[in-house]
Amino acid sequence: MQYLAGTDSVHTTAALCDYLEGRATSDDAVTVVATVDETTAPQDAREALTVAPVRLAGVGSVETAVHEGSPESVLPAVADEIGADELLVGAYSGNPAATATVGSTTTALLEQTTRPVVVVPIPEL
Template sequence: MTTFLVATASVHTTAAVCDYLNERVTPDDTVLVVSVTEAGMDQRDAGDATNVARTRLVDPAVETITEEGRPSDTVQELVAERGVDEVLIGPRRGDPDAEPGLGGTAADLIVSLDVPVVVVPLPDLE
């Protein structure tokens, strides 16, 4: 039984991670999907981003979490509190205007966590 944590800020990231997980998860696994709203962000985006997982992953059951704060801090806290085995992220915020390469949260999680962090490529958004 594996506990996966999906950290997402967009429906695009969530969809890409769900596609990745579809062939890997079993009904015995746990999937936590978290979206953290930073200051100035629309909270509806966080809800939309987490809800995608409920429709894309049938088994196992998906728990969604929306928080306010700094994404990296929230993810690190959840990893410690929930016994997460693997974290799945996109390389950057999933919007078409984002610069290519790793975003700040992705880079921070890769160097800060002591569990595997899988960076799932995003589809071409143009």
């Protein structure tokens, strides 16, 4: 299985890895993508990607990449490029108290893609 995980922080990447640790095997591949736009600095994106190779050491292949652009435009394009079977994103609505909702980025992804999208809860710090 080919997983595509979209992240914007170390905390989100850790939550996505928690989800994958019980599912992804040595036969699977995971690509973790951080995007850089007006809301995410390049250093934050690079730091977000450092978690995955360590946490997912038992997975067959783990690749990371930083892409310029908004997550809702980059992630579907990368999913098409790599033939992702499943797209993973963190649940976040910009309001930590609103745990029952997802943010505008996740909503846009759900509206655009025909791939299964898993919205992973992000635990509070």
